[in-house]
Amino acid sequence: MRVNIENLIKRYNNRVVLDIERLDIEEGKVYAVLGLNGSGKSTLLECIAGLIDYDEGKILYNGREGIENSRKAISMMVQKPYLFDKSVMDNIISGLKFRNENKKMMDKRFYEYLSFFSIDHLLYKNAKKLSGGEGAKTALLRTAVIETELTLLDEPTASMDMESTLQAERLIKSMAGGKRSVVIVTHDIFQAKRLADDVIFLDRGKIIEMGSAYKVFSCPKSSALRKIMNL
Numbered sequence: 001m002r003v004n005i006e007n008l009i010k011r012y013n014n015r016v017v018l019d020i021e022r023l024d025i026e027e028g029k030v031y032a033v034l035g036l037n038g039s040g041k042s043t044l045l046e047c048i049a050g051l052i053d054y055d056e057g058k059i060l061y062n063g064r065e066g067i068e069n070s071r072k073a074i075s076m077m078v079q080k081p082y083l084f085d086k087s088v089m090d091n092i093i094s095g096l097k098f099r100n101e102n103k104k105m106m107d108k109r110f111y112e113y114l115s116f117f118s119i120d121h122l123l124y125k126n127a128k129k130l131s132g133g134e135g136a137k138t139a140l141l142r143t144a145v146i147e148t149e150l151t152l153l154d155e156p157t158a159s160m161d162m163e164s165t166l167q168a169e170r171l172i173k174s175m176a177g178g179k180r181s182v183v184i185v186t187h188d189i190f191q192a193k194r195l196a197d198d199v200i201f202l203d204r205g206k207i208i209e210m211g212s213a214y215k216v217f218s219c220p221k222s223s224a225l226r227k228i229m230n231l
């Protein structure tokens with residue numbers, strides 16, 4: 001899905017927390033959003049997902065303003081995902097059920113995506129009793145199985161161990177291509193290097209650096225990014 005953002009302003013309590021002059025999300029790519037705590041990364045994703053209203057500007061989805069026609073084509077894994085008081089399996093297929101997919105399709109998607117992680121032993125466990133990393137895998141699979149054109153992921157691997165993180169990254173890569181794109185918020189520069197085609201670096205609500213991951217990481221212009229990269 002193509003998303004074009006123009007002059008977007010979001011305020012909380014009269015304070016501007018997001019001020020994006022222009023941002024274009026193209027089809028088929030993985031975008032990594034980086035930035036310090038409070039720089040507006042989650043707010044940006046929430047605006048794109050239509051979870052919150054913004055104060056000024058435009059977001060175009062495949063060239064059309066307003067999310068209504070595109071809502072079904074977008075999914076988001078929020079920073080602290082809510083898991084239902086049901087089994088892991090039920091949680092993973094809950095989005096497909098909500099979308100009234102047939103049983104055959106649900107089974108196919110479920111087993112296809114399950115193979116990315118080693119969580120077969122957890123399938124009948126109540127999701128409320130999972131560890132942080134197990135919950136994150138469940139939430140990521142729940143988002144992945146719907147196969148939306150645009151997937152927004154807010155620090156999906158923050159609580160995962162290294163092996164699971166690499167498994168998750170393989171899954172995340174598979175979610176982009178053709179018309180499908182992924183925007184992932186991460187604090188892990190190495191993850192951004194492994195995953196992203198393009199990088200968006202936010203500082204106090206503004207994009208201060210953006211472009212191909214290779215270009216941004218090999219020659220960061222802003223002192224803020226250079227500092228994070230230890231240059």
Ligand SMILES: Nc1ncnc2c1ncn2[C@@H]1O[C@H](COP(=O)(O)OP(=O)(O)OP(=O)(O)O)[C@@H](O)[C@H]1O
Nearest residue numbers: 012013017035036037038039040041042043044079
């Ligand atoms: N519901 C809210 N009410 C008031 N202020 C908010 C709200 N949500 C976010 N903010 C503020 O907006 C700013 C941007 O927050 P946001 O969560 O987007 O940052 P972030 O870059 O995702 O941070 P982190 O890396 O800590 O997750 C912060 O200053 C935050 O305090």
